[in-house]
Amino acid sequence: MYTGNLILGVDVGGSGIKGAVVDVNTGALQTERLRLETPQPATPEAVSETFAELVRMHNYKGIIGCGFPAIIKQGEAHSAANISKKWIGTNVIESFSLACNNPVEVLNDADAAGLAEMRFGLGKGQNGVVVLITIGSGLGSAMFINGKLVPNTEFGHMRLHGDIAEAYASSKARKINDLSWTEWGERFNEYLHYLARVVNPDLIILGGGASKKFSKYEEVIDVKVPVKPAELRNAAGTVGAAVHAYQIARS
Template structure:
């Protein structure tokens, strides 16, 4: 049995647990700490260190990040502090914790976990996981092999930025009922279906807990669709799985210059169309607590 600590950095909470990577099962209760206000690198690093110490872990650690991650460097920061852009986060977390840390995009981690231990287990061919929450995260997997950093939530549907129009936050902000939201989601999924022809869509994120409200309302041409199975554990499990595959590998040399991706700029059309951005007030940090 190989046990690796998985940590999932989210907008409201940072949670972790040790994972048996042969079964995908957590070997201890998750521990969650609220995400520090502003999600600055130094503050988030402090929480990650606290989680490592809580589990008294000294081996490899896998960590998810809500943005583009290339060779351990974070290249976008759509919902966290801009200080993450161009940061060698692998090195930052490794030096802070004394552990061998490997960073992966949060949706990619969830996709790995669902494909092996969750809703996509045993499904051959192309599997696409989409997380509908504050934005839309995506993971593209072909016969178990991940294509990282697809960022398909930033596609355009005519004059609409996909995640600003079809995410769960958009549903809440536009006060849509489930039928109205499902119509938008169907338009988005049909576009992805045309581009990638996946054998299976797995729908994760916050809405996966409410699948009975929207599942029968989604319309697709030929692909199958099912809700995610691992729910809150997917990011933790996938992060641990990724760390296991990367442990022992020599990390590529970091280029002298790295061009970071400013998502808020790439998601604004040259014609002048601007995306609607919203934010929710941050809450003060509360004491750590157990989650089940």
């Protein structure tokens, strides 16, 4: 089933599940972006039902794109970030498609945000290595080489100070440790230096909630790579998910 250039994109996160119909030719949202709380615990059964409820709220029929917080290979989750570990080994495409009675295409949530930013935002026309970091409960990542996605990078799970980097430098870490934006920015700057040494990107784009506060910590970011906040901000995951479904439908 194919619905032309207007496709429902859904962004599944650890705290909320958001969705809107997207014009994949322009990246513009065609409906209000609706949000439901992610059920706790976020098991396959509970999240699939919430996903289906969001689809019903849009009164939508057709192919759906979904960004999901996991490594995704052939539709199956190989990790689980801020959701139940019961997702590991579960075919997310099958679970969501059966729940909502629509065909669903799934990719990693940060990869979805990256697709949107490369198609409609700062990454448009950018060659070389571009890395997008989504800053939220964790640190998601998407990497593109000459515009082509390298999926499932998970740079937020690199080791830093004896733990995964997102435990040290995510928005969640800032809140848990009651850090000011400058204090947290110094931590995040450490992470960016590490990332730059490992990946050698030509551009780093920041997405997620903390990207909206870039001016509060920009002065402590001194990595020798251009670092810029994403243009699409929090809508990027929704837009990129829709683009992914469109690309699958057209292929």
